[in-house]
Amino acid sequence: MNGEAEPEAASTDSSPADCLLTARLFAQNPGNFGGICLRGFGPVRDALLEKLVSALEPLGPVLKIPNNVDSERLLGGIDLAATLQGGRSVWRPGLLETAQNGVVLLPMAERIDENIAAHIAQAMDIGKLSIILLDDGMESDEAPPTVLLERIAFHCDLTGSRDLEAVKALNLSCESAAKIRAMTKKQRGALAATAAASGIHSVRPLLFAERCATRHAALAGHDKIADQDLQMAVRLVLGPRATQFPQQHESPPPPQEEPSPPDQDSSEGEDQQNIEDIPLEDLLLEAATASIPPHILDQIEGKVRQAGKGQGGRAGNKQQSTKRGRPKGTRPGVPGNGKRLALIDTLRTAAPWQTIRRNESGNLEPGKIHIRKSDLRVHHYEERQESLTIFAVDASGSSALSRLAEAKGAVELMLAEAYVKRSQVALVAFRKDGAEVLLPPTRSLTRARRALGALPGGGGTPLAAGLISARQLAEAARKRGQTPTIAMLTDGKGNVMLDGTANRKGAKAEMEEVAKGIAALGLNSIVIDISPRPRPEAVELAAALRGRYLPLPRAQSAALVAAIESVGKEAMV
């Protein structure tokens, strides 16, 4: 792991400088850019945020909105105390209204509830409101809601950044708002072409890129948008959003560290010459390529989850619940049957009517509050369904001889993924005359690893028994509200029947019957063929399960992980 950390740090080396530049651009005119996302918690981001806030405070309100805000406080609502006291409905403006013409700070943006995000997005569309997203996500699928990312110009990644001094030296004070001539048609065309080539379909990034180029030109003291302004805009705005690797005539040059704008003048002569020869679009494509974050590249290469970013974020389906989970607001309803009364909301509903009801009932006692059944509100919670991956590993002689070790490696990698997502894993092994649950569903990586390490190999292949075991675990998980996925690691050559007798033909019939039963239950599954060469038997098993088939690529456990994940994702849509 130590070895791996190095190249990663090297490839994102230029990104902190980019982040500082984005902060400068953003601070010049926050309303123009919608906002900025600062990913990667740590002292560097804290320092940058402090700088940004003190630069933005003179321009308008800067409000922090905690993650657990309720929509009433966000959008405004009846002020309970004042309403009860006054006997008439007193409206209190919400945070989004108060923050108009200013900036809203959203901590732990990767955990923002979609409903809250939708309200914020709406407020950004209607009025003049910009946001700073503090994204604490660490894995590539932990990201702020897409509705918000879409509406902001800058996505900065400060993960692992150590350059505290540079941030401390940063000057965010507003510089001259010189008039910059509008972008030429050719430049706009090149921008649009670059976006298209990078797989960016939304129009918003184009608008942001244009504004970014303009502000960058102003920072650099130009009077019109020069090619390097455009390049920088592409690098800062389009690059981080790329969903595909831009197609180019020749292979892209290795990412070079680009000088920040003030020093750019010195190298301008040189750049200018190069620019003469290369068409503008290619130049921009190059800039986009250079700034595509490494984890996006992984996603592009694997062709998985590129569309799922920030949507499939957390593991497991979601389920509305009236009993437990994350609070999700209230709705009209009668308490009881496990539903809990939301007292404050009930009172809030009742409050404006008090004067009328008091007069109606003739009971004018001031301390009495009149509540009708229609006022009652109950809590609603969202239970996030945990996902459970059940690994059924074929530890028979045929597979032990070939690739059991590789299969173990793959499972270990997947365990690590599951750990990150806090989903559960279970482990079933089948060999000799039956199947055994080595590890009941758990979240503990330590235990899973231990169980896997102790897995012996050898004997026949009781495939049907393995399937039944996995199915039992899956069904039990469903009852607990989990979303199970079965991953069969086998060569598909079952030769032991459920009663323990060796009979290839009978075993196959049993296997098909059990597999079809699993398919009928609608359980997600994937068959990973661990035989030395892809076998028709494993393909047949996958077909019977109505699951995916994947031959285990040699020594490519990572590809396997990606495949299993995508099966899980499909299931969650």
Place this chain on the structure above:
Amino acid sequence: MSGFPFSAIVGQEEMKLALLVAAVDARIGGVMIFGDRGTGKSTAARALAATLPQIRAVDGCRFHCEPENRDDCPDPCTSKRIRKMAVPFVDLPLGSTEDRVVGTLDLEKALAHGEKHFEPGLLAKAHRGFLYIDEINLLEDHVVDLLLDVAASGENLVERDGLSIRHPARFVLIGSGNPEEGELRPQLLDRFGLSVEVKTPDDIDQRVEIMRRCDAQERDAAKFTAKWKGEDAKVLRQIDRAKKALPKVKTPAKILRDTAALCKAVGADGLRGELTLMRGARAFAALQGDVSVTLDHLKTMAPLSLRHRLRRDVLDETGSTVRIERALEELFG
């Protein structure tokens, strides 16, 4: 006060050290204790809080503000009178609801008088003291989210139930949990300055001694406390002296370089590892009565400051502690 005296805790030197260091320099952040049940985790944390000298607070203030530092109190907080109180030690039970943790609208006042009044939660109670969360790895995700933000910003911002209030909530977060029962999100781990791994002592003599002391305490708590009063006072003086000496402890440039080299070698993410290790080594030096941080201080504090910041490597069976020790060995011999 009839808790178990801090100095009477047998063994568990690393845990005691981490707690002392955290008490000397609050900026280090909290302590995460990994380990089995019944290893004295909560006893030690509770005992330390009880050992610390009483703090001065504004009389009648629900957030027990420091008299000199009451500007960020949401209450009027104008009383001239000052009261002394024990350092707060708040337990956050697993099933805590969000309302109970962050605070909520005082319904009685709202109903009876039409007054909007904030009823402080556990976070407010823990201000200037310790917040202890047993089995933190089993805490519900949305409560963890709350804690993360408050622990990072030092204030509790409530925007719900029609309330809009912010109050200071600076506390030493002490978490405990068994990683075998569920893992912690790395974001939460990062908020802890130090982490320790505790095990039940294997040594028979130690176990006997634990039994003996626990028994003595159960029989006559007052007598037991009195017996250890002198030792506890020593600990208190040590913390006190270290706090005073801390600003004067020197950190040589070479130590800073060593710190950075070590963090790079083990692959600790971000800059927080370095900063914590530096602060931790400094506080440790102060506790030892040394005027300058040495390599030994660094070596002692390295596993505590870094082991929970290493990226988890599934294919490498060796634990983080071993990896750090190996790096220490390679770098400094």
